[in-house]
Amino acid sequence: MKILFAASECVPFIKTGGLADVVGALAPTLASAGNDVRVIIPMYTSIPEKYVSMMKHVTDFEVDLGWRKQYCGIEQLDMDGVTWYFVDNKYYFGRSYIYGMGGDEYERYGFFCRSVLNALPVLGFQPDVLHCNDWQTGMIPALLRIQYSHLPFFSPIKTVYTIHNLQYQGIFGIKQVQEVLTLGDEYFTSDKLECYGCANYMKAGLVYADEITTVSPSYAEEIQTAYYGERMDGLLKARRAQLTGVLNGIDVNDWNPATDSLITCTYTVDDLSGKAECKKALQQELCLEQRPDVPIIAIVGRLSSQKGLDLVERVLTELMQDDIQFVVLGMGEAKYVDLFSWAEQRWPGKISARFRMDVNLSHRIYAGADIFLMPSQFEPCGLSQMISLRYGTIPVVRETGGLRDTVLSYNEQSGSGNGFSFFNYNAHDMMFTVRRAVNYYQNRKEIWHTLIERGMTGDYSWNHSAQVYLDLYRNLLGQADTIGGTEEKAAEAEGIFPQDPA
Secondary structure, eight states: OEEEEEOSOBTTTBOSSHHHHHHHHHHHHHHHTTOEEEEEEEOOTTSOHHHHTTOEEEEEEEEEETTEEEEEEEEEEEETTEEEEEEEOHHHHOSSSSSSSSSOHHHHHHHHHHHHHHHHHHHTOOOSEEEEESGGGTHHHHHIIIIITTSTTTTTOEEEEEESOTTOOOEEOHHHHHHHHTOOGGGOSTTTTEETTEEEHHHHHHHHOSEEEESOHHHHHHTTSTTTSTTOHHHHHHTGGGEEEOOOOOOTTTSOTTTOTTSSSOOBTTBTHHHHHHHHHHHHHTTOOOOSSSOEEEEESOBSGGGTHHHHHHHHHHHTTSSOEEEEEOOBOHHHHHHHHHHHHHSTTTEEEEOSOOHHHHHHHHHHOSEEEEOOSOOSSOSHHHHHHHTTOEEEEESSHHHHHHOOBOOTTTOOOSBEEEOSOOHHHHHHHHHHHHHHHHHOHHHHHHHHHHHHHSOOSSHHHHHHHHHHHHHHHOSGGGOOOOHHHHHHHTTOOOOSOO
């Protein structure tokens, strides 16, 4: 099968969130199964030089964007069995930020969507499945259907669109999007691209993609309700027959306490002595009291209300009266930076916060902490709770989205479970659950050790989920003998870049 992933970020090249981890891990897994897998992302300035130096320039062409003609270069890098393409345009992607700060996001990612489609015949690559991710690629299925599908090269291509976080939709003015992408008024109606008086890139993907996926089964159900649906619940319910929740995995080679070169001491489920050394080193590094008996509770991720930090804020003073230590790593909203900065001064030696993106430190925190706190208001999938389980750090989570699918609260009667959870979005419910976990850590060592064993021996790889995606692709394509395009069609379409349905 020929599969092309289009995304706005991807590890190891560029990352701001979980989307990058997903694409960077899923693509090589699918390639290892014998598929021709390729990934295309923007060529950002902040991509490390060690990868830029490995790239080769394969082609360049002009992209019509409204009245403009913009340069588009395609750089290529082959690694891990995957062909990685990078869309080069210094005006759009040679900036000090990835996204979110400029006033022309509709144009930057409109250019990216157009460039992805225009590049295919030039590259001579006709994917069976074009798999798009989040709002930045939402216009690809729409443009393909509206402006390209009448061409023989493009007509067989099927599209899959994955929602990683429904909250971020790419909402812009209709006139600006119309002008940049040459789309007529007839496409900006409530059943197509218009959404509450605006153009919506996420909605474009949801309306025009052949299949829709999201990153956990529970989230797939939740987003069909008004509470979680971000005003898209009606559309998602209408397309529920094409909506599938596929649980994310993690890169089990990168996140492996037995081989992790970034932690102080490696360890396994059969020999946990290294975890104690990691805890001791973490306390020393973060200026916490050097005590092996006190539980370290960790938070790693974006500092925002979505992550449930308003619950933490409400009961932090009460929690810090307990015999615990607290570690926070992340960037985000100023009020939470201020909260944890104040807390460091209020409880020196008991709490430590680092306000940055630091992958190396995150490895050391997962290895050295005892409890991982993730009380999210909503969580499409979440990777942190799976990473913490793999490192023998017991998660305390709210039962939502992927957290509900991966963390089962310990049941005293049946003995089942691999962590602790609470259902209501309530600060004192969270505090009670944290204290329940601390009680097991301090007073029920045999049960705590069982939870560590269950966490570290769980399967968090992409193997199962990759097979689900392959089955979805095959069902979408119909018969196996329809898989694959021809070089003749690629040659026929080369140089044809439609800008108008006519």
